[in-house]
Amino acid sequence: MQTLTAKDLTLGYGEDIIIDDLNITIPKGEITVLIGGNGCGKSTLLRSLARLLKPKSGDVVLDGEHIAKMGTKDVAKKLSILPQGPVTPEGLSVMELVKQGRHPYRGFLKQWSNDDENAVNNALEATNMMEFKDRSVDSLSGGQRQRAWIAMTLAQETDTILLDEPTTYLDMTHQIDVLDLLFELNEKDGRTIVMVLHDLNLACRYAHHIVAIRDKQVFAQGKPEEIVTCKLVHEVFQMKCDVTFDPMFGTPMCIPHGRGRCIYANGAGASQSAIN
Known part of the structure; x- marks a missing residue:
């Protein structure tokens, strides 16, 4: 199980500083939820933890290694991220989408293997998407579409999964459906899950650990019942x-x-x- 830590992290865009000298350690094998007001830097921090945003200063350390010095495929074998509102190419089937999660294990000449097949099938089964595997992603409901994307991240077979507002644009039923799925993945497989949520009550219900961001810093962190x-x-x-x-x-x-x-x-x- 990997450790994920940010040390003296400063993030921003151009001259604007969004996160300033932040330190955080993500608890292994738990669900961590980032909360805070709009524009406080939750999504920016998540992107940096996934090496999608280069820090202005400081480091992100994954399993004892500076993530900036790791190879792209090496990172992708340990950590996966589902961004907010991902866009699917028109006509792509659920099966084709989930297969994209095997990219870190694929080489230019490497044949599709039994390991790849098993990983994809296991991801479809875990998300209850097997019956939709031949459907185009853009024909699915919002909740089904989100499950398809989560299946893709599961096929990547990482111990750590980052999700940026996975319940955005979903109605209440599908929000609970997606969060229950993530909770089950944590309970059964011990996966470390880090996500940004806007709904504080849902964050409290599903998180083991909450990190509240304010004024470019960690304002508070701990168990929901201790800090909220x-x-x-x-x-x-x-x-x-x-x-x-x-x-x-x-x-x-x-x-x-x-x-x-x-x-x-x-x-x-x-x-x-x-x-x-």
């Missing part, structure tokens, strides 16, 4: 709220309001005013 409070929501999202507990899972649940009152609640029903 009214104060954090107010500081990170500039929103006042009540924080109670999800009655089904016991995870923190944020209830926004605009009356200037904020309540911490615990399982026993106790509460206290936090922000006036």
Whole structure:
């Protein structure tokens, strides 16, 4: 199982600094969710962790090696990323898309192997997409399409998967469907999953570890039940709220309001005013 760490990381575009001197270690074998306001640098950080964005300074270290010095295929055998809103070439079938995940293992003269075939079939089975393997990706529903893309990342057979807002543009049913799938992949295979989510309540429900980004830095990180409070929501999202507990899972649940009152609640029903 790989370790993934950012050391003294500064990221930006042109003269604009988005992330400044950030340090973070992604817990192995857990689901980590990056949260924060729009434009805070969540997606920028994710892209840098996947070596899609060159840091202005600092390093990303994957399994003890500086990722910038690793070969492209070597990185792709250890870490896969699903960007936000990926575009599929018109007419591409689900099977053809999932086969793209085997690219890091393919050479110019290398024949398609049993290992490749097994990896693709296993990915289709894990995502319940086998029955759609001959369908064109652009004919699928939003949830099915997202599962097809996740199948492609699974075919890559990496221990670590990064996903940028995997539930964007999906209705509530398909959001839960996709997040349940990722949760099962973590539970069954022990894969390290890092994703950006906008829905704080879903982040709390599915994450083992949450990283809140604000002012170009890590504002807070830890287990949802330890760090997600009214104060954090107010500081990170500039929103006042009540924080109670999800009655089904016991995870923190944020209830926004605009009356200037904020309540911490615990399982026993106790509460206290936090922000006036």
